[in-house]
Amino acid sequence: MILGILRGTKNHPTADWVYEQARKELPEISLGTVYRNLNVLRDAGEIMELNYGSTFSRFDGNPLNHYHFVCEGCGQVTDLELPVMDKLEQDVARITGLQVFHHRLEFYGLCPKCKGKGNGESE
């Protein structure tokens, strides 16, 4: 069910948000259970855990690598349609000799809403 919630949103919600959604279907679910299942799903490669500067994690129901834009005003995370540059991993491996498994690329700026105001607040 938690996987369903994450797959069903294009947002990149926090554990708390997932918890609130889950409660709508299953009011007696506990936050600990949500965290436990998020970790299981992450370890199974079904979802991704994102931590971009904030004190808390966000979760992404799309396990395929893609790039993100993070609004520095409100913290919103949105997907970018940029092609994933897998060859960069080979470049790094070749140059450094390191074993590279994956990479992450994020852009930071202001979303339209926060651009309007002087400074954004929460979401």
Place this chain on the structure above:
Amino acid sequence: MILGILRGTKNHPTADWVYEQARKELPEISLGTVYRNLNVLRDAGEIMELNYGSTFSRFDGNPLNHYHFVCEGCGQVTDLELPVMDKLEQDVARITGLQVFHHRLEFYGLCPKCKGKGNGESE
């Protein structure tokens, strides 16, 4: 002094490590002070705060954008000599219409030490 410690290492230390170093010069310094100064330096753009998956932050004495390699075994963060692709920011801005200030790119894999063992431990 804290800035000096960070500038003087090519590692990407944790606040605790900075604290330990600072204590060598100034034994009565407190961890709170270290955190306070790290935040001041970060806000002033003198250092960067990195949080790559772990539960704690690392700090980088080099404020100029550059890319990192993160070892999934031991958590070590090392700098990469890849050229910084600033034009990606324009690409994103053009495609999405968003206001982009900066970007971050990290590669994940195993460092030579952790590649040797089955799985790495702490540092």
Place this chain on the structure above:
DNA sequence: GTAATTGCAAATAATTTGCTGGGTG
């Protein structure tokens, strides 16, 4: 003397864990 900065300890916030009990095959 006033303002900025510290040490210390308590507070906070997100996440994890131990334990007990219920549900399932």
Place this chain on the structure above:
DNA sequence: CACCCAGCAAATTATTTGCAATTAC
């Protein structure tokens, strides 16, 4: 019956903060 997973609450960890004392100018 054996086991897995949930609920709940307490524990943990990194970081922040309030406050009184100290330092700097």
